Amino acid sequence: MAISSTERRSKNVQVFVEKDAVETSFAKWAQPGHFSRTLAKGPKTTTWIWNLHADAHDFDSQTNSLEEVSRKIFSAHFGQLAVIFLWISGMHFHGAYFSNYSAWLTDPISIKQSSQVVWPIVGQEILNADVGGNFQGVQTTSGWFQMWRAEGITSEVELYWTAIGGLIMSAIMLFAGWFHYHKAAPKLEWFQNAESMMNHHLAGLLGLGCLSWSGHQIHIALPINKLLDAGVSPQEIPLPHEFLINRDLMAQLYPSFSKGLAPFFGGNWGEYSDFLTFKGGLNPVTGGLWLSDIAHHHLALSVLFIVAGHMYRTNWGIGHNMKEILEAHKGPFTGEGHKGLYEILTTSWHAQLAINLAMMGSLSIIVAHHMYAMPPYPYIATDYATQLSLFTHHMWIGGFCVVGGAAHGAIFMVRDYTPANNYNNLLDRVLRHRDAIISHLNWVCIFLGCHAFGFYIHNDTMRALGRPQDMFSDKAIQLQPIFAQWIQNIHLLAPGTTAPNALATTSYAFGGDVVEVGGKIAMMPIKLGTADFMVHHIHAFTIHVTVLILLKGVLYARSSKLIPDKANLGFRFPCDGPGRGGTCQSSSWDHVFLGLFWMYNSISVVIFHFSWKMQSDVWGTITQDGSISHITGGNFAQSSITINGWLRDFLWSQASQVIQSYGSASSAYGLIFLGAHFIWAFSLMFLFSGRGYWQELIESIVWAHNKLNFAPTIQPRALSITQGRAVGLAHYLLGGIGTTWSFFLARAISIT
Incomplete structure (x- = not known):
């Protein structure tokens, strides 16, 4: 029987997804601990809530299927991205609605940045400091204003639209997380295809990412920042899209734009040195790196990464194979070298x-x-x-x-780790x-x-x-x-x-x-x-x-x-x-x-x-x-x-600034300084005894309740040693970081 060309092509096509893998249902949301037969029975003692938190994201303990674990992690990544986009959207929304960004742009040296205004409920309005530019608010130290300036954002309207874009991206990520777990879930071999992943991450994520960023910097950020540095008012600067579509406008600022792409294809790349520079040092007007240096840097990186993204062997018989590279990597004193590492990195x-x-x-x-x-x-x-x-x-x-x-x-x-698969390789030799x-x-x-x-x-x-x-x-x-x-x-x-x-x-x-x-x-x-x-x-x-x-x-x-x-x-x-x-x-x-x-x-x-x-x-x-x-x-x-x-x-x-902050706009830092010290001290109770002296306390409280026939359904149980150490650690770090944060900020805001 003769095979048609269409059939021959279809035999080469690999299907990497499983359709309708898991039914979409909210039923499990109503059952805490649904992922564990023991936890799903509900709480008998207070240990249940600890195990619920410990095991909720421990996918290994919920299934033996590496494919299922991979899908859950992949889906969770989209959820994480959704949260990140939502956060970015919120930052831009605050910049659009509750900030003095426009005022800061006109005088970034003496005006402080603020993008949060505290509501006067019971006197909290004291936190709204006079940051300059006829604005009262909490002074922020995130660097967003400087980043927006570098991006070429000149008005709150642009921040508002960016915030909407962040919301849309967040929604897309949520949809993608659902779609790639329930509707079209990747198979295990897709997750284990290291060469394709490297090519796509190098050329796509890093290469095209750098190219997009350098493109934005060249066509939008550079001209706007050049005008801002020259003292042009933000309101008088043309809108971003005008620089994108009006070459004459760009040519006034960067003459090489009038020559178009001819120098690029002609190999005369030096013509573009008016916006792709190699100056070094800092811009004396802004104290930051030259944006033209940064654009040049990202353009060069994009070329490197796009080339690197064609390095690994996939459907065509050229390029590197990850397993071959690792197994060839051995020296005179390293035994089997990296043999076995490929299997580790594609299964663990x-x-x-x-x-x-x-x-x-x-x-x-x-x-x-x-x-x-x-x-x-x-x-x-x-x-x-x-x-x-x-x-x-x-x-x-x-x-x-x-x-x-x-x-x-x-x-x-x-x-x-499987010892039998790693005999005399580098990992085994390190362990020995x-x-x-x-x-x-x-x-x-x-x-x-x-x-x-x-x-x-x-x-x-x-x-x-x-x-x-x-x-x-x-x-x-x-x-x-x-x-x-x-x-x-x-x-x-x-x-x-x-x-x-x-x-x-x-x-x-x-x-x-x-x-x-x-x-x-x-x-x-x-x-x-x-x-x-x-x-x-x-x-x-x-x-x-x-x-x-x-x-x-x-x-x-x-x-x-x-x-x-x-x-x-x-x-x-x-x-x-x-x-x-x-x-x-x-x-x-x-x-x-x-x-x-x-x-x-x-x-x-x-x-x-x-x-x-x-x-x-x-x-x-x-x-x-x-x-x-x-x-x-x-x-x-x-x-x-x-x-x-x-x-x-x-x-x-x-510490004088944080200790003496009461009654000033920095008073929140004084309260955080005090509260974080308490949280830190609270941790020591758990770290010194292991359980925070709570074993006897809980035993006596339970005894009293039982004596009055007033015992709760969920039996209180003292912390285990591990739980006590976890509580101690969490409060030690939280208290320590909170103390340092408030100490630093109260001081830094007073000297800036």
Whole structure:
């Protein structure tokens, strides 16, 4: 029988979706715990509500089907995107209806940004500060105004339409989440098609994403910002679409637009250098990166990513194959190398998530540092409160993501790792010499801790004894960070060779001029000395201890000398029965629990260091004759070299604004400062005893109720050890972050 060409084509078509996979029904919404046979029976004791929260999103415990788990995660991602678009819409709506954005645009240096007005219910209107531009509201420090300015938004009407666009996108995402779970659910092989996914994410998400952004910047943001920088009133600037369709209008600002695409196809790309620049440094008018540099950067990235998105082999017989790459990746000392890793990454979403969280966390921390070293948006560098908020925000997110990476790495080891499939590959070899890794890391932590704190204790002692000449300081025994200074100098000089036509260095943090906007310092060289050397060793210590705890939790997730059968006990277990000593608080969950405290320590030291260093050595004012006055007068170098200095000249000195905020527009921060301290202290009750002394309390309350025949249907039960630790951890972090947030903002708003 002859096969027609149509039939031959249809045999090559792979169907990657299952139609009408799950019936749409709201019946399950009315049954809490429907995903578990035990929980669906309803609550008998108060433990039920804990298990409900613990297991609601633990899809692994609800089904053994990897396909079903994959579909639930995929669908949940659309739900997450819907929430994000709704949030973005809300931000723009606030900017459109409750903000002084138009006034801020006319004078971004002296007018503060506000996009929230508090209703006068019982006196809360005190929070509406006079932020300038005939506006009273809560001063915001999110950086949205600067971002809108960079995007080319010049009126509240444009913000309003963007908010509507966000709502529409949110609705589309909700629909997509429903559609791809109920109507056209992808099959498992679609989720496991790594090459297609890489191509689409690289070329589509990143490549076309960068191209779209550079297109928007070139055609809309650049001309509008050029006019704003020149002092043109926002009301007089043409509407965005006019720049898009009127080439003559663009040619007045950027002459190369009159030549159209001829230079592009002719290879004379240099013609476009009036809007695709390589200047380096910061725009002296706004204190932000040159938008033409940013447009050039994203255009270059889009080309790279679109090319990269054609790298992996799919339906055509060309390109890389992920499995082949991984299995070829072996050296003389690495055994089977990455053999088996492809199977791990296509069958364990915990392994995927662990890597992605670690990478995204690291990226967030890198973003935090770039936001001040290379401020990307107009007038953001001189908005000190926003700079401090953005640094703190990205550092916290980075810390939580990195710990999340370790958590899911450990869950992968417990639930998804198969030793037989990973014989003598890199992962197996790491596991086999884990004792050496952890003991070395432990030694490093002890060394760093003793020396880093030893420096400070020495200095405190010498200062107390009145012997400043024997202290570690820039004026006595110097501990200069020579390697960091060398790297700074390399980065200062490198553009002269690598980018000879650039106007300035990559970042003024390395050296160079002082960039000021309206008399306020946007950025200037950040000199490093003994004080920085000392606190950097505290950073090294806290980070290494965090890594020690988290890595130990992953490497010993399946077994340890005390508990060789740990894999059978699961990711989180309080102890293995009363008759087996040494098994308490040793699960992978307990390592994540402890890791979060050290992450909190790490991030706190970093953000305190940043806040004080910038106020002392960078932020401030500059006069016409060039004399600089910093906010704390350069006291970091001499004060931060003792523990007493940190307590007195940073924490106590700078807490005056939050402590004395009552009766002012910052009074909410005073209340948050107080309340967050209480939440933090409340956590200690759970962390010291494990359950917060509640076992006896609950027992006595239950006894009293039973005595009066007044017992509840749902029997109260004291917290388990794990639950007590979870409550303690949550309140410790919430209280700590709330305290830091209010302390920073009350201070930063007063100095901005």
